[in-house]
Amino acid sequence: MNKAMAILNNPFKNKGTAFTITERQQLGLLGALPPRVKTIEEQAQETYALFKTKSSNIEKRHFLMEVFNTNRTLFFYLMRQHITEFMPIVYDPVIAESIEAYNERYQRPQDAVYLSVKHPERIRESLTNVSNGRDIRLIVVTDAQGILGIGDWGVDGVDIAVGKLMVYTAAAGIDPAQVLPVSIDAGTDNSKLLNDPNYLGERHPRITGSQYFTFIDQFVDQVEALFPKSLLHFEDFGRNTAARLLDKYRDKILTFNDDIQGTGVIALAGVLGAMKISKEKLSDQTFLTFGAGTAGMGIVKMLYDELIRQGLSPQDAKQHFYLVDKQGLLFNDTEDLTPQQKPFTRQRNEFANAGQLTDLLAVVKAVQPTVMIGTSTQPGAFNERVVKEMAAHTSRPVIFPLSNPTKLAEAKAADLLKWTAGRALIATGIPAADVRYNGVTYQIGQANNALIYPGVGFGALAVQARLLNDKMLAAAAHALSDLVKADQPGAAVLPPVAKLPVFSKRVAEQVAQSAIDQHLTTLTDAHQAVADASWVAQY
Numbered sequence: 001m002n003k004a005m006a007i008l009n010n011p012f013k014n015k016g017t018a019f020t021i022t023e024r025q026q027l028g029l030l031g032a033l034p035p036r037v038k039t040i041e042e043q044a045q046e047t048y049a050l051f052k053t054k055s056s057n058i059e060k061r062h063f064l065m066e067v068f069n070t071n072r073t074l075f076f077y078l079m080r081q082h083i084t085e086f087m088p089i090v091y092d093p094v095i096a097e098s099i100e101a102y103n104e105r106y107q108r109p110q111d112a113v114y115l116s117v118k119h120p121e122r123i124r125e126s127l128t129n130v131s132n133g134r135d136i137r138l139i140v141v142t143d144a145q146g147i148l149g150i151g152d153w154g155v156d157g158v159d160i161a162v163g164k165l166m167v168y169t170a171a172a173g174i175d176p177a178q179v180l181p182v183s184i185d186a187g188t189d190n191s192k193l194l195n196d197p198n199y200l201g202e203r204h205p206r207i208t209g210s211q212y213f214t215f216i217d218q219f220v221d222q223v224e225a226l227f228p229k230s231l232l233h234f235e236d237f238g239r240n241t242a243a244r245l246l247d248k249y250r251d252k253i254l255t256f257n258d259d260i261q262g263t264g265v266i267a268l269a270g271v272l273g274a275m276k277i278s279k280e281k282l283s284d285q286t287f288l289t290f291g292a293g294t295a296g297m298g299i300v301k302m303l304y305d306e307l308i309r310q311g312l313s314p315q316d317a318k319q320h321f322y323l324v325d326k327q328g329l330l331f332n333d334t335e336d337l338t339p340q341q342k343p344f345t346r347q348r349n350e351f352a353n354a355g356q357l358t359d360l361l362a363v364v365k366a367v368q369p370t371v372m373i374g375t376s377t378q379p380g381a382f383n384e385r386v387v388k389e390m391a392a393h394t395s396r397p398v399i400f401p402l403s404n405p406t407k408l409a410e411a412k413a414a415d416l417l418k419w420t421a422g423r424a425l426i427a428t429g430i431p432a433a434d435v436r437y438n439g440v441t442y443q444i445g446q447a448n449n450a451l452i453y454p455g456v457g458f459g460a461l462a463v464q465a466r467l468l469n470d471k472m473l474a475a476a477a478h479a480l481s482d483l484v485k486a487d488q489p490g491a492a493v494l495p496p497v498a499k500l501p502v503f504s505k506r507v508a509e510q511v512a513q514s515a516i517d518q519h520l521t522t523l524t525d526a527h528q529a530v531a532d533a534s535w536v537a538q539y
Contacts, residue, residue, distance in 0.1 A: 455507025
């Protein structure tokens, strides 16, 4: 490939028709482009007009990925301009549809690293090949066993890592040349993929146990050796795997697990926002978590830690939580409890009808929750009977149906407001339009991890923190909740996606300041560190 084609095929360097005549002469591009020189504004207008011609969301995503693969700067310039419109296209919920059609729509690797658990000897070479000398500061890695809402998608789940990194850059301003998506292919237990002749991954059941975890150890060692200034973000690993990896590495390296920590932080921020609106105390709430998997337990842990920070004893704090999973209310003698669930289970002698607490309605009647959070992927689970029963015992029921994509949500915001006569304080896991009810326009907070993880990761990276700990995560939650307009009628419990770049910077600065206060960095000025590390999409 000649010099001109190498530049035009490099998405980090390519500017297309925006290369000036002087640049074309210097870079050997004369004759390789049409004569007119365009500005990035002109390119963006034309590209957006083409985007609007696409008839379906998946076609829109396909088009945006072509822009992304060709010209990173133009892509992120566009995304900053249209972030509310683009977020559900490049990330959730359309990304689920993209993953399910990955084998048929595969375009190009998108600068992702594909690793196989069967070949640990290839880890270093693969990371080196794809990073290609770039100063990598942020890695999102997935084995795609536990993608929320759609489960195990093997190597096809790499789109999750790519999408997460898009949001990191669009929201927080991380240089796209410094990020690296990684797919760890351990096989798949998804029979649909195993029987699909077009499947692009390893065609065997998932490798587990010592072989798998030894591979992860080797991968982490190589990341630390090759990219010592990087943050390692784990994404969509299986329920037990995710917690095990977080517990192992969180005190050793700069790492983050979005499914556990990110979900917990955004839920905490939403609940704190709800408390600002209702003028109630967090310590007076009774929490019911419907869906006690990775995400649900991450939320419980974050809320529990906040109660401890507010002065409750560990024993008193635990009494505020009730876990409901497929078995019903979880008791200390329930079979197959995870290590994360065990500290928050109840004893059967607390209830006269313990044997009947096998469905959500029965549990709601028994415990009278004031906060109900759903991560169950059970569509319609927060039905009218359940919600009205909850609302009968609290003036401002806090209800978060967080499962996504849309078809798996526990309830719709409009229904929740109708069933509670406008009293519910709501956050959803997917974008929800404003709801007009009884003359009031209710804004619906989106408890999307994308509101929090870009600022969290960027703040830690900006000051080169040694670790990312719970105090830094709590700082992020409070920074976000402080933006809630509590006295506005119909106020949302979380700020809007439209202002994502603005409040991501605020979150980043608070996370960075927490690292400074805890002496986890040698830097002393959080604001300046975040400003210095910020990348802007301009030629």
